[in-house]
Amino acid sequence: MELLKFLIDGLLLGFVYGVAAMGLSLIWGVMNVINLAHGPLISLGGFGVYLLFTGLGINPYLALMITALLGLLFGVAIYWVAIHRVINAPHLSTLLATFSVNMIIIGLGTALFSTTPRNVAYDLGSLTFGSITVPLARLIAALASLVVAAALYLFLYRTTPGKYVRAVANNRSAAELMGIHSNRVLALSFGLGVMLAAIAGGLIATIFPFTILSGSAYELKSFVIGVLGGLGNPLGALAGGLVLGMMEGVIPAYLPVTWVPVIEFLMFVLILLFRPTGLFGGKQ
Amino acid sequence: MISWRNPGLWPLLAIIAAVGIYPILANSDASREVIFTMLLSIALASSLNIILGYTGYVSFGHIVFFGLGGYTGLYLLSAWRSPLWLALLAGGLASGLLAFLLGKAILRLRGGYFALVTIGVNEAVRAFIVNFAPFGGPVGISLNFRIYKEYGGAGQALWLVYYLLLGLTLLAVVLSYLVKNSKFGLGLFAIRENEDAAEVMGVVTPNAKTWAYVLSAIIPGIVGVLFYFKNGNIEPGDAFRLNFSIELLVMVMLGGFGTVSGPILGAAGYQRLRGLLLTTPVLKDFQLVVAGVLLLIIILFIPAGAVGWLRQRFPRLRKALP
Numbered sequence: 001m002e003l004l005k006f007l008i009d010g011l012l013l014g015f016v017y018g019v020a021a022m023g024l025s026l027i028w029g030v031m032n033v034i035n036l037a038h039g040p041l042i043s044l045g046g047f048g049v050y051l052l053f054t055g056l057g058i059n060p061y062l063a064l065m066i067t068a069l070l071g072l073l074f075g076v077a078i079y080w081v082a083i084h085r086v087i088n089a090p091h092l093s094t095l096l097a098t099f100s101v102n103m104i105i106i107g108l109g110t111a112l113f114s115t116t117p118r119n120v121a122y123d124l125g126s127l128t129f130g131s132i133t134v135p136l137a138r139l140i141a142a143l144a145s146l147v148v149a150a151a152l153y154l155f156l157y158r159t160t161p162g163k164y165v166r167a168v169a170n171n172r173s174a175a176e177l178m179g180i181h182s183n184r185v186l187a188l189s190f191g192l193g194v195m196l197a198a199i200a201g202g203l204i205a206t207i208f209p210f211t212i213l214s215g216s217a218y219e220l221k222s223f224v225i226g227v228l229g230g231l232g233n234p235l236g237a238l239a240g241g242l243v244l245g246m247m248e249g250v251i252p253a254y255l256p257v258t259w260v261p262v263i264e265f266l267m268f269v270l271i272l273l274f275r276p277t278g279l280f281g282g283k284q
Numbered sequence: 285m286i287s288w289r290n291p292g293l294w295p296l297l298a299i300i301a302a303v304g305i306y307p308i309l310a311n312s313d314a315s316r317e318v319i320f321t322m323l324l325s326i327a328l329a330s331s332l333n334i335i336l337g338y339t340g341y342v343s344f345g346h347i348v349f350f351g352l353g354g355y356t357g358l359y360l361l362s363a364w365r366s367p368l369w370l371a372l373l374a375g376g377l378a379s380g381l382l383a384f385l386l387g388k389a390i391l392r393l394r395g396g397y398f399a400l401v402t403i404g405v406n407e408a409v410r411a412f413i414v415n416f417a418p419f420g421g422p423v424g425i426s427l428n429f430r431i432y433k434e435y436g437g438a439g440q441a442l443w444l445v446y447y448l449l450l451g452l453t454l455l456a457v458v459l460s461y462l463v464k465n466s467k468f469g470l471g472l473f474a475i476r477e478n479e480d481a482a483e484v485m486g487v488v489t490p491n492a493k494t495w496a497y498v499l500s501a502i503i504p505g506i507v508g509v510l511f512y513f514k515n516g517n518i519e520p521g522d523a524f525r526l527n528f529s530i531e532l533l534v535m536v537m538l539g540g541f542g543t544v545s546g547p548i549l550g551a552a553g554y555q556r557l558r559g560l561l562l563t564t565p566v567l568k569d570f571q572l573v574v575a576g577v578l579l580l581i582i583i584l585f586i587p588a589g590a591v592g593w594l595r596q597r598f599p600r601l602r603k604a605l606p
Contacts, residue, residue: 107572265408
């Protein structure tokens, strides 16, 4: 019974991890950029919800939607300022460009908010099913993640801009020949990736305390999940998130909890070595 | 091929040696500490440059070699009471061995995948050492203060470490120069430009890449032992700090990757800048922001780095700036 509780806790959290990883995976798939600013952007999502809630008294879930929109705009801005010029340069340039964004956000964030942990004090209580108690905030976070994943799927596969995004991911020059403004699509994709990071951060803020630095742990998890689900396959990332969440729930029942990252990163390295397209198929 | 009379190498070594000897002549502990950090960065950045700049493989978690070397060395020093030279040797060997074992496997991956896997390796090793009892687990290893007595007390040991680091830094620069000007180095450059073409032209790419990786790992391993011997203790969180790894990449980029003098200039410049930012009251809180903005400007507008830019702008300097 204990195990079932851990499993459910892990799974619910896994949905949120999945959203964070979807952002990373989308950016990789479309732009071939590893976004090293992903962690601080997750934290900023948390701060967005926190500030709107404690400062203006807006309901956290409404605040999450506002934060998501701000994230989208912020992501587009980051693309034009920091990435556009180096998008065709070797990997090192885009890695370091996004890392410099990371440094700027962490530097400003530490100076403005300090590193004292914050939390969104909005207690929803918990639900009890038989002998299992689930905090309502976690349940809502998981449901919200599912909605976000479904929305991303509908956007990518049922709308024209989504089709453009997929076309650019598939072959940028061919897409350009077909009359798609690839720069705008890249900017939009980066914006979407940042939006997903911000949503994940906002949801995490309703569950755990956070600081500007705590995002980097989720960034590393996003790498693992992204690889697990197949880099460049945003929907595989959701499945990867569930796998990771489950592992985090179940492994501590058998091994000391400090072994969890060892297994996670070992798995990460092994998958990259033997099946770089991930368990659920990624971009070739 | 290798010309010892190249006008670029000797001034470079002379400058490093002069800067390195200054604290010895001045007998100043404060300037020794400043120069220590600078020399450390030069040694690490020059080593990283062999795999990053010459071969074109972005080793993002390069700090794993520094940390592993440090751990191996400190373990020998504290548990086996081994002499320092043996610990240094073991640290270098451990890192070189890890690079060799990893090399064949992970150097098959190209571009972003390789960068990601090096992050994964660093995190995996860190997480493993947290659970590894002989290395002290999450607490790490602390050296007993008595160990320094064999080296004439703590004060004298600090100087000894400094001399050794100065020697190692010069060695790292010479190594980086030798590799660049050898046939092996040309093979690496060919891999960087086009790996498939290099293979067709007869470069045995898996071997060349693995040896480049090993060469870039050994000196960080030895330097790791020195650093943590001086420090007195080592912890997993500190030894495998990904940010330090990325700082090294920044140094190589600042100076100009693929050149011998670039990482030296980049490392010295970066540490100098960091020192300035940390000691300027107005900028202290925004140290990271200023560094980030500067990095971004360099990536966007001077991607070849300072030395690369000078070489492009003034072709005559190419001989003087290897």
